[in-house]
Amino acid sequence: MSRHDVRGLSLWRGQGQELLAPGLDHRKADRAATLGQPQARTLVGVSNAAVGSSRLRMDHALRGRKAPSFADDVRTSLWDVPKWLPSKYFYDERGSELFERICTLPEYYLTSTEAQILRGAASEIVAEASMGEDLVLVELGSGSSRKTQTLIAALLAAQGRLLYVPIDISPTILHQAAERLLAAYPTLRIVGKAMEHEQGLAALSLEQQGPKLVLFLGSSLGNYEPADSERFLREIRRHLGPQDHLLLGADLCHDPAVLEAAYDDPTGVTALFNKNLLERINRELGGRFSTESFDHLAFFSPEKVRVEMHLRSRIDQQVPIEAIGEVVRFSAGETIHTENCYKYTREQLTTLAEVCGFAQVTSWSDPPDRFSVQLLRPRGASLR
Ligand code: TRP
Secondary structure: OEEEEEOOEEEEEOOOEOOEOOOOOOOHHHHHHHHOOOOHHHOOEOOOHHHOHHHEEEEEOOOOOOOOOHHHHHHHHHOOOOEEOOHHHHOOHHHHHHHHHHOOOOOOHHHHHHHHHHHHHHHHHHHHHHOOOOOEEEEEOOOOOOOOHHHHHHHHHHHOOEEEEEEEOOHHHHHHHHHHHHHHOOOEEEEEEEOOHHHHHHHHHHHOOOOEEEEEOOOHHHHOOHHHHHHHHHHHHHHOOOOOEEEEEEEEOOOHHHHHHHOOOOOOHHHHHHHHHHHHHHHHHOEOOOHHHEEEEEEEEOOOOEEEEEEEEOOOEEEEEOOOOEEEEEOOOOEEEEEEEEOEOHHHHHHHHHHOOEEEEEEEEOOOOOEEEEEEEEOOOOOO
């Protein structure tokens, strides 16, 4: 890895890293990523030189030639029976913005509850995970990093400096969060990774810096199918050394009415978030969806123990998608399945952690027992 000075900004550059001079619109990166342009997707401008860019590095996903594009994924899923769309496409710039709004909704108790747990447990988490050494903080699906700020502050208080490695699929939100955090904490360094979780994890273990605390919060685990969530936890475990820890936040199974309201708020923000998938197809693939002809649907399935999100066509309709060169047909009432949010019992979470090679150090939940945060360490790793 080499260091470069680009118009007065001190930046790193290594494989898969592309750092350009100020003025380049980093927002283009979100769009370029889906258009599959080979290098353009890795471009990120450092828009605020005052923020101390030598403390910031951004790494971008280099997509393998065979990886499916947005168009490929839409072609596969919208022509499947029943129709569905991969939920990772929620998070373009607009989707990430809407998701941040969801996190502030009173009905969406997950974020505030988890944040409250983290505030109460931060110093304990830091003491348990650091074992007296400087920790590197890694976060899978970091988004705005707002909840994480409690942990960043606690770690800075304990060790004076910190390397934070946020991993998120949206380069725009990653960049905004990095700028905010760097301005707030002068001894913080950030290596952002604009990529999917799996790629971020792999990149991380190549870098091998000190003991790590890996955060996987917001019940993102619940957006994987059960077999995949197990596979992914094992994958995390595989990338952790004996001194590392995983902090896992997961939503618990409770009152279906409360669960459903969290994903179907009266102000309609979650509906906009869901419908953004169709808007994104319109924007990026030349789709002709009229979002008014679809309803947002969110319901709890007791059999599957998950909240399902769908988009339901109000009418019989045919929607052309230019980039695919086909027309997708809907009958009235037909749905596109867009997301699953699995809910867990505490016993399930404990067992899942054990099965995937972790031992529970501590777990926390809020008084009504809606949300759980577990601190896990690799099983078999020596106890102090
Ligand atoms: N992982 C969170 C959850 O399951 C966030 C999330 C994912 C979400 N997809 C969503 C929130 C769709 C609202 C709507 O709740």
